[in-house]
Amino acid sequence: GESVGLHLPTLSVQEGDNSIINCAYSNSASDYFIWYKQESGKGPQFIIDIRSNMDKRQGQRVTVLLNKTVKHLSLQIAATQPGDSAVYFCAAQSRNSGYALNFGKGTSLLVTP
Amino acid sequence: DSGVTQTPKHLITATGQRVTLRCSPRSGDLSVYWYQQSLDQGLQFLIQYYNGEERAKGNILERFSAQQFPDLHSELNLSSLELGDSALYFCASSSGGLNEKLFFGSGTQLSVL
Numbered sequence: 001g002e003s004v005g006l007h008l009p010t011l012s013v014q015e016g017d018n019s020i021i022n023c024a025y026s027n028s029a030s031d032y033f034i035w036y037k038q039e040s041g042k043g044p045q046f047i048i049d050i051r052s053n054m055d056k057r058q059g060q061r062v063t064v065l066l067n068k069t070v071k072h073l074s075l076q077i078a079a080t081q082p083g084d085s086a087v088y089f090c091a092a093q094s095r096n097s098g099y100a101l102n103f104g105k106g107t108s109l110l111v112t113p
Numbered sequence: 114d115s116g117v118t119q120t121p122k123h124l125i126t127a128t129g130q131r132v133t134l135r136c137s138p139r140s141g142d143l144s145v146y147w148y149q150q151s152l153d154q155g156l157q158f159l160i161q162y163y164n165g166e167e168r169a170k171g172n173i174l175e176r177f178s179a180q181q182f183p184d185l186h187s188e189l190n191l192s193s194l195e196l197g198d199s200a201l202y203f204c205a206s207s208s209g210g211l212n213e214k215l216f217f218g219s220g221t222q223l224s225v226l
Contacts, residue, residue, distance in 0.1 A: 031212070032211070032212040034214055034215075036217075041219075042219055042220075043115065043117075043203055043205075043217035043218050043219050043220050044156070044203070044205075044217045045115070045217070046214045046215075046216070049212075049214055051212060089155070089156060091156075093211070093212065095211065099144070099161060099163075099168060099169055099209070099211060100146065100158040100161055100169045100171055101146075101158070101215060102158060103148075103155055103156035103157075103158075104155060105155035106155055106156075
């Protein structure tokens, strides 16, 4: 089955700096990827997604990069703010494993003033 | 607010007992997903329903079962509860197509004592 993992369990950045959270996946048939943000006591909240026919997608202050060659994706957050402090999950979906999203374990992002 | 409603928010019970968690999907969504989140395992996919039918199954124990009703709400039944079943249980919904983001509820915190 699909294995999705994040490279670092925790990441600490200073307010105003850019953050980069990395994720690796194992299934080369994965064709859809999502980043979620989870704040304490809440459910995961959608940030940005990307399909396998793209290498990069930008949102508001966030960019997702996909490298299918090494099965790696990253989430970049520009000008990180205290409100960005949360746990970030990447998830992948592949047609041959059905419709479920398989999640990694999460990276806890701490933004310090 | 994601539009996905989960009840109850908290549940405390004893080992060997049975509980039912309830989920109402976003208006218009046909598919419901159940996930289990524990501290060391991240978000684990349990099961997915689409328009009343089971569509995908993940790492769901035989002691657990779910169903989706004609009004599209779903229930997750957990029986013969063990201490290790203590976790956050999330419901998510989508329209049910591939390559679609899931919208998560706020979760039910289950504590088995």
